[in-house]
Amino acid sequence: MGLGMAGCATMVPSHELPALPVPDRFDEAGAAPSAAPAAAIDWPDYFADPRLRSLVEQALTNNRELRAALLRVEEARAAYGIQHADRLPTIGVAFDSVRARVPGDLNVTGRPVLGNQFQLGVGLSSWELDLWGRVRSLTDAALQSYLATDAARRAVTLSVIAQVANGYLGLRELDERLVLARRTAASREESRRIFRRRVEMGATSKLELTQVELLSLQASALVAQLEQARAIQVHALTLLVGATADLSPTVERLDAHVMFRPLDPGIPSELLLNRPDIVAAEHELRRANANLGAARAAFFPRIALTGSFGTASAELDGLFGTGSSAWTFAPSISLPIFDGGRRAAALDLAEVRHEQAVVRYEQAVQAAFRDVADALSARRWFGEQVKILRDTLAVQTERARLAKLRYDSGAARYLEVLDAERDLLGAEQQLVQTQRAWLAAQVTLYATLGGGSQHIGPSAPRTNRPIPSRMGPARTGSEK
Secondary structure: OHHHHOOOOOOOOOEOOOOOOOOOOOOOOOOOOOOEEHHHOOHHHHEOOHHHHHHHHHHHHHOHHHHHHHHHHHHHHHHHHHHHHOOOOOEEEEEEEEEEEEOHHHOOOOOOEEEEEEEEEEEEEEEEEOOOOHHHHHHHHHHHHHHHHHHHHHHHHHHHHHHHHHHHHHHHHHHHHHHHHHHHHHHHHHHHHHHHHHHHHOOOOHHHHHHHHHHHHHHHHHHHHHHHHHHHHHHHHHHHHOOOOOOOOOOOOOOOOOOEOOEEOOOHHHHHHHOHHHHHHHHHHHHHHHHHHHHHHOOOOEEEEEEEEEEEEOOHHHOOOOOOEEEEEEEEEEOOOOOOOHHHHHHHHHHHHHHHHHHHHHHHHHHHHHHHHHHHHHHHHHHHHHHHHHHHHHHHHHHHHHHHHHHHOOOOOHHHHHHHHHHHHHHHHHHHHHHHHHHHHHHHHHHHOOOOOOOOOOOOOOOOOOOOOOOOOOOOOOEO
16 A cells, blocks of 8 residues: 555656747758658768778767776766665664663562563555655656766767767868878979079079079978878877777878768757757756755654564474564654745745756757758858869969979069969868868767767666666757
């Protein structure tokens, strides 16, 4: 009967999500006809580069930040298990043995008495009948904390994937820029050798030789700078991957093939289902809601049961004899009359924390909308810049060729060639940098849309402890 009475009421207010504090569409939401929602595309399907897929797989296995996130999930799971146990009675078996001497002046016989008492029983200790849902609210709060931690773990997983992809793109950018810089440095070193020979033969001035030497030194300095930047990028990517990886230079151009699948950004409300950080924020809101119910229930009486049933005897061999059964039943009811305003303050605290959770949820939604909007804008406008820079590079290449022809024919000074070649190298470097930024914008868009979230499941338990059943995604409507 007590089990049926427990948990028959709740003080938890109905859960309602606030209205979305963002527009109902993205301004830059253009997508190709073959584009698919990011959440439905698992990362191995989105990344076409096999080397990048290998690095991501290594990172998901070895990354320390991800390991820490998994341990936080285990911690929250254990805390939920502890709190969940409070809803059930604690039943134990106890055996007591007492031998005592009573002085003669304390008994009716007037003589000292030696006595034994043996007792064996099964009992429960201070089990609260959760009539007002206080314990159940605390259990729900622990469950929501666990689910929020697991959603945060999925957010960390997606962040690690995006960081590895961006780090790999940065490495590819530096490799391509190094190829261009080394080629330019070798060409200018050859020009330097030729001009030295011309000066020795009196065919050109020493001023032109210094201009050629300046170009050669600038190219060599750029190579040294890029080598340093590549070393730093390798160190950063190795830390992300968490293990030794093949990060040897590659000569393949960034635009050699399509690296990512086209994405459909969908509508802002879909972010509530696909962004792990928003899912985590909603679970935190639910947790605050449950704690508010527990604070309200604290104003009602608490009823606890303590009891035992077993056998007792003055002799050990009489424990299981006829008539030796013994039992106790001790219900208790408590309600503080004066606590200095402690319960009222606790309720105020729970209400404030609930409002804070609402604000954090709204902030998460707004930040997600901005992330997606920025990524869409970057994808579009970096794409436009790549087209313009490709045309610019073609013009700069032709300009350098014509300047060299004019110098060889004596129609121009070498300063004109110097300017043209310097601008050509700058155009080559800028194009590669912008191509990398354009590709990085596509990685960022995939991550901000909750890419692959439908394939990143809950973490597996390390033991056979019970797993909560309410682990579905966040919902966009109100719930009772």
